[in-house]
Amino acid sequence: MTTVFLSIALAVLALAVLGCAYRLIVGPSRSDRIAALDTIGINLLAMIAVFCMLLDTQALTEIILVIGILTFIGTTVMARYIERGSVIEDGDDR
């Protein structure tokens, strides 16, 4: 019975990822696509957590951390790129 409910949660999260993928493909501006990618990464993190519960293992919890960090760094770098035109500038000592 718990397996059924966790599978339902996994399916709902997959639907959420599909919705974000729609915005990722259609999105009129680049910022839309960045926001959609960020949300896809965060939903992926939730999917892995549900998958951990479904398989009854704690071996996948490192992946949650790694995906969280990669999503944040990716969003930061892409936002900086579209704001300033470059990621690392000369004389950038802040």
Added chain:
Amino acid sequence: MATIVEWIAIVLALAGAVFCAISAFGLIRLPDVYLRSHAATKSAALGVLFVLVGAFVYFWVVDGDVNIKLLLAIVFVFLTSPVAGHLNGRAAYRSGVKLWKGSVRDDFKEVLEKKGATAPKSVQQPEPPRKP
């Protein structure tokens, strides 16, 4: 006892999944980058926090372990998701993404003018009405 708490964890995971689905719905339906980033940032972070807390409670009760990595992931998502949304919104404004035509207030423009800079021209022109 363990079964009840297990069910609580599963209900938390389901609630988080529903929150994530609502945030994806907002990401599809809202008219503007700035409004969409509300859906993408707040409710998605809330849903993920629900799911991660559910997983944490589940492993705490079923396996008897306090999983530090899950706690760390909860704190990390809670800290970074608003920061990423804020950076993305500011980058959108600076690169001249248009405001929705129903927007009534633009505080960042005043701040930019006080600093002597001007907002990008294309932000000020309202977006054409959406096709149905």
